[in-house]
Amino acid sequence: MNRFLLPLGAFLLLAVVLAIGIRHAPDKGVIASPLLGRPAPQFALPDLTQPARLVRSVDLKGHWYLFNVWGTWCGECRAEHETLLRVQRAGLVPLIGLDWKDDASEARAWLAQFGNPYQAVAVDASGRVAIDWGVYGAPETFLVDPRGIVVYKHVGALTDAVWSQEILPRVGAARPGKS
Amino acid sequence: MLPELGHFALILALLLAALQAFFAIAGAARGRDRWLTAVTTAVAGQAVMVATAMACLMASFVGNDFSVTYVAENSNSALPLFYRIAALWGAHEGSLLLWIFLLAVWTVAVAFGARRLPPRFSARVLGVLGLVSFGFLLFTLATSNPFLRLDPAAADGRDLNPILQDPGLAVHPPILYTGYVGFSVAFAFACAAMLEGRLDQSWARWTRPWTVIAWSFLTCGIALGSFWAYYELGWGGFWFWDPVENASFMPWLVGTALIHSLAVTDKRGLFKSWTLLLAILAFSLSLLGTFLVRSGVLVSVHSFAADPQRGIFILAFLIVIIGGALCLYAWRAPLLRSTAGFELGARESFLLFNNVLLVIAAGTVFAGTLAPLISDALKLGTLSVGPPYFNPTFLMSMLPLLALLSVGIHANWKRGRLKDKQRTLLYTLVAAAVLGCGLVFGVYRHGRLLTPVGATLGLWIILASAVDPIDRWRRGLSLSRAVLGMTVAHIGLAVAVIALTTVQSFTTERDVALAPGATVAAGGYEFRFAGVRPAEGPNYSAIAGTLFVTHHGAPVAVLQPQKRQYWIQRQVTSETAIKMYHGDNILLALGEDLGAGRWSVRIQIRPLVSLIWLAAFIMACGGVLAASDRRFRNVKVAAPATEAVATERSA
Numbered sequence: 001m002n003r004f005l006l007p008l009g010a011f012l013l014l015a016v017v018l019a020i021g022i023r024h025a026p027d028k029g030v031i032a033s034p035l036l037g038r039p040a041p042q043f044a045l046p047d048l049t050q051p052a053r054l055v056r057s058v059d060l061k062g063h064w065y066l067f068n069v070w071g072t073w074c075g076e077c078r079a080e081h082e083t084l085l086r087v088q089r090a091g092l093v094p095l096i097g098l099d100w101k102d103d104a105s106e107a108r109a110w111l112a113q114f115g116n117p118y119q120a121v122a123v124d125a126s127g128r129v130a131i132d133w134g135v136y137g138a139p140e141t142f143l144v145d146p147r148g149i150v151v152y153k154h155v156g157a158l159t160d161a162v163w164s165q166e167i168l169p170r171v172g173a174a175r176p177g178k179s
Numbered sequence: 180m181l182p183e184l185g186h187f188a189l190i191l192a193l194l195l196a197a198l199q200a201f202f203a204i205a206g207a208a209r210g211r212d213r214w215l216t217a218v219t220t221a222v223a224g225q226a227v228m229v230a231t232a233m234a235c236l237m238a239s240f241v242g243n244d245f246s247v248t249y250v251a252e253n254s255n256s257a258l259p260l261f262y263r264i265a266a267l268w269g270a271h272e273g274s275l276l277l278w279i280f281l282l283a284v285w286t287v288a289v290a291f292g293a294r295r296l297p298p299r300f301s302a303r304v305l306g307v308l309g310l311v312s313f314g315f316l317l318f319t320l321a322t323s324n325p326f327l328r329l330d331p332a333a334a335d336g337r338d339l340n341p342i343l344q345d346p347g348l349a350v351h352p353p354i355l356y357t358g359y360v361g362f363s364v365a366f367a368f369a370c371a372a373m374l375e376g377r378l379d380q381s382w383a384r385w386t387r388p389w390t391v392i393a394w395s396f397l398t399c400g401i402a403l404g405s406f407w408a409y410y411e412l413g414w415g416g417f418w419f420w421d422p423v424e425n426a427s428f429m430p431w432l433v434g435t436a437l438i439h440s441l442a443v444t445d446k447r448g449l450f451k452s453w454t455l456l457l458a459i460l461a462f463s464l465s466l467l468g469t470f471l472v473r474s475g476v477l478v479s480v481h482s483f484a485a486d487p488q489r490g491i492f493i494l495a496f497l498i499v500i501i502g503g504a505l506c507l508y509a510w511r512a513p514l515l516r517s518t519a520g521f522e523l524g525a526r527e528s529f530l531l532f533n534n535v536l537l538v539i540a541a542g543t544v545f546a547g548t549l550a551p552l553i554s555d556a557l558k559l560g561t562l563s564v565g566p567p568y569f570n571p572t573f574l575m576s577m578l579p580l581l582a583l584l585s586v587g588i589h590a591n592w593k594r595g596r597l598k599d600k601q602r603t604l605l606y607t608l609v610a611a612a613v614l615g616c617g618l619v620f621g622v623y624r625h626g627r628l629l630t631p632v633g634a635t636l637g638l639w640i641i642l643a644s645a646v647d648p649i650d651r652w653r654r655g656l657s658l659s660r661a662v663l664g665m666t667v668a669h670i671g672l673a674v675a676v677i678a679l680t681t682v683q684s685f686t687t688e689r690d691v692a693l694a695p696g697a698t699v700a701a702g703g704y705e706f707r708f709a710g711v712r713p714a715e716g717p718n719y720s721a722i723a724g725t726l727f728v729t730h731h732g733a734p735v736a737v738l739q740p741q742k743r744q745y746w747i748q749r750q751v752t753s754e755t756a757i758k759m760y761h762g763d764n765i766l767l768a769l770g771e772d773l774g775a776g777r778w779s780v781r782i783q784i785r786p787l788v789s790l791i792w793l794a795a796f797i798m799a800c801g802g803v804l805a806a807s808d809r810r811f812r813n814v815k816v817a818a819p820a821t822e823a824v825a826t827e828r829s830a
Contacts, residue, residue: 004508007456007459007460007509008506015494017552
C-alpha cells in the first residue's frame with residue numbers, strides 16, 4: 001500500500017518547491033528579462049541636444065537612474081510623456097532617454113513641443129544599444145541602481161501607478177531616510 | 180461586438196464544461212444513466228462555444244481590430260494575412276485559447292470513438308476531460324482573457340514578434356499542443372479506470388491508439404521547434420536543453436514509456452499500476468511544462484509575459500488535477516494486481532528496461548531543468564545547468580536503451596528463450612558494426628569513441644527491425660499495421676541516432692571576416708563573398724549578403740543570408756541561408772558590418788543534420804500507422820472468449 005503513496009508525496013514536495021519558486025518570480029507584467037539582477041549593458045552614444053557630447057553608462061554609476069527607451073515614431077511613448085514629466089518634477093530619479101532608431105531633428109522637435117523630461121538623451125541610430133538591453137518594443141523603462149545593476153523593467157507606457165507602486169518603493173527601500 | 184461574443188461564448192463553454200464533468204462523474208458514480216445522456220450534449224455544446232470564441236478572435240486578427248488589447252499587442256496592419264492568423268497563438272492568451280480549442284477537438288473525437296465503450300466508462304472519460312477543460316477555461320477567463328478591449332483603440336498594432344514570423348513557427352504551436360493536449364486523453368482513461376476500480380486488457384487496447392496519436396503529434400511538434408531554432412534563430416544548433424524545450428521533451432520521454440507499457444498491459448495484462456502512473460505522469464509533465472513556461476518561474480529564451488498570478492493559478496490547478504489523480508492512484512492501484520509472471524529475457528523484461536531507462540532519462544532532464552529553480556528557492560545562489568550536464572546524463576540512459584532495443588523486439592512474450600534468435604541478432608550486429616565502422620572511418624576518416632558506437636547501434640536497430648517484416652513479406656505472410664508502425668518508428672529512431680552521431684562528431688564551424696571578392700575554404704567547400712546589397716520585404720528591410728559556394732571547384736549554390744530589420748518592433752533578426760548538398764547541410768549567417776565592405780560571416784557545415792528532423796517525421800508516421808491498426812478499431816467490449824476477462828478484477 002505504502003509504495004502507491006510515494007508518487008503523491010513526491011508531487012507534494014515538488015508543489016512546495018514550485019510555490020517557493022513563484023514567490024521569487026519576477027514581477028507582474030515583466031517580460032522575464034535575463035538582465036534583471038545583472039549589470040546594465042555599457043554604452044557611449046552621442047547626446048541628442050549636444051551632439052558633440054557623449055552620454056556614457058560609466059558616468060551614470062553611483063546613483064539611481066531610469067533608462068527610458070522611446071522614439072517619435074512610437075505612439076505609446078506619447079502616452080507616457082506626461083508621466084515622465086511628473087517623474088522629472090519629483091526630482092527623485094533622473095531619467096536617461098534612449099532615442100531609438102529615430103530622426104534626431106524630429107526627436108528634438110518632439111522634446112521642444114512636449115517638454116523635455118530627460119537629464120540626457122542618448123541617440124541610438126543603429127539600434128545596437130537597444131539590442132544589448134534586450135528591448136522588445138518601445139516604450140520600455142529600466143530602473144538601474146547605483147551599482148549599475150538593473151533592478152526593474154517595465155514594458156509599455158510608464159504610468160503614475162507603476163511609478164509610485166513599483167519604482168518609488170524600490171528606490172526608497174534602498175536608501176532609507178532619503179525618500 | 181465580435182470580441183464580446185467570443186468572451187460570452189467562453190463563459191458558456193465554462194458552464195458547459197462544468198455540466199459535462201458533473202453529470203458524467205456524478206452520474207456514473209450514482210448509477211444515474213439518464214444523467215449520462217446529457218454528457219455528449221454538453222461535449223458538443225462546449226466544442227461549438229470554444230470554436231465560436233476561436234473564430235471571433237481570429238476575425239479580430241484578420242480584420243485588424245486594434246481595439247482588442249491582445250490583437251493590438253501581437254499584430255499589425257502591415258503583417259501578411261497568414262501571420263495575422265498565426266499571431267493568434269503568438270502570445271500567452273491566444274495560446275491558451277488554442278489549447279482549449281484543441282482539447283475540445285480531442286474531447287469530441289473521444290466522444291465519437293467511445294460510443295462502443297461501456298456507457299459509464301466513456302462518461303467518466305469525458306467527465307475527466309470536462310474537468311481539465313473547466314480548469315483551463317477558468318484560468319483563461321480569470322487571468323488571461325484575450326478579448327479585453329483597449330480604450331482608446333490603438334491606431335496600429337505593436338506587431339507580432341519578428342522571431343515568430345516564420346512558417347515553421349506558425350504551425351509549430353498547434354502541432355505541439357495537439358500532442359500535449361492529447362495526453363489528457365490517456366490521463367482521462369487512466370482516471371476513469373481508477374474511478375471504476377477495474378482495469379482490464381481491453382482498457383489498454385482502447386487507450387493505445389489515442390496515446391500513440393498524441394505522441395506522434397508531440398514528436399512532430401518538437402522536431403518543428405528544433406528545426407525552427409536551427410533555421411530561423413540562426414544560433415547554429417538544433418537543441419539547447421532550454422527549459423521550454425525540456426518542457427516538451429519530458430512528456431515525450433514519459434509518453435514513449437507509456438506507449439510501451441500500454442503494449443504490455445494490452446498483450447499480457449501486466450504493469451497495470453505502472454501504466455496508470457505513466458499516464459498520469461505524461462499529462463502532469465505536459466501541465467508542468469505549461470506552468471514552467473507561463474509562470475515566469477524559469478527564465479528562458481522563449482518566455483514572454485510572465486506573470487506570478489498566473490503561476491499561482493496553474494499551481495493550484497496542478498495540485499487539484501495531479502494531486503487528485505495521485506490520491507486516486509494511491510487508493511485504487513493496490514487493487515490492480517497482476518497474477519501473470521514472465522521470465523528474464525522475455526519481451527516483458529525488455530519493455531520493463533525500456534520503461535525504467537526512459538523514466539530515468541526524463542528524471543535527469545527534470546532534475547536539470549528544475550535545479551536552477553531549487554537552488555534559487557533555497558538561496559544557494561544562481562545555478563545554470565547546460566549541455567555539459569544534459570548530454571552525458573542523457574546518453575547514459577540512452578545507450579543501454581538503444582542496445583537493448585534490437586534484442587527486445589526479437590524476444591518472445593512470457594518466455595525468456597532467446598536461443599533461436601541468437602543467430603539473427605549476431606549476424607545483424609556484425610553487419611551493423613562492419614558497416615558503421617566502415618562508414619565512419621571510410622567516409623570521414625576520423626572520429627571520437629562514440630562515433631562508431633552510435634553508428635553501429637543505429638544500423639543494428641535498422642537491420643534488426645527490418646529482418647522479421649522483410650522475412651514475412653517475402654513469405655507472403657500478412658503484416659499488421661501495428662507491427663509495421665512499430666518497425667517504422669524504430670527505424671526512425673535509428674535514423675535519428677545515426678544523424679545525431681554524425682552531426683556531433685563531424686560538424687565544421689567557422690566565423691570569418693570577408694571583404695568583397697575574398698574566398699575562404701571550410702569543411703571541403705569554398706566560399707566566395709560577393710558583398711552585400713539592400714533588400715526589402717512586406718514589413719521589414721534587410722541587408723542580403725551573397726556568397727558563391729563551390730565544392731572542389733564545382734558550383735554548389737549561391738547563398739544569400741540576410742539581416743532583417745522589422746519596421747514596427749525594430750528588432751533585428753538573422754535570416755540564415757541553408758543549402759543541402761549530398762547530405763551535408765551548409766548554413767551561412769550574416770554577422771556584423773566590420774566597415775569598408777567587410778562583414779563577419781558564420782559558416783557551418785553539418786553533415787546529415789536534416790536527417791534528425793526527417794527521423795522525427797518517420798517516427799511520427801510509424802505512430803500514426805500503428806494507431807490505425809484494425810485491432811484497435813474493433814475492440815470487443817464484452818467478449819467472454821477473450822483473455823481480457825481472465826485477468827480483470829484479479830485483486
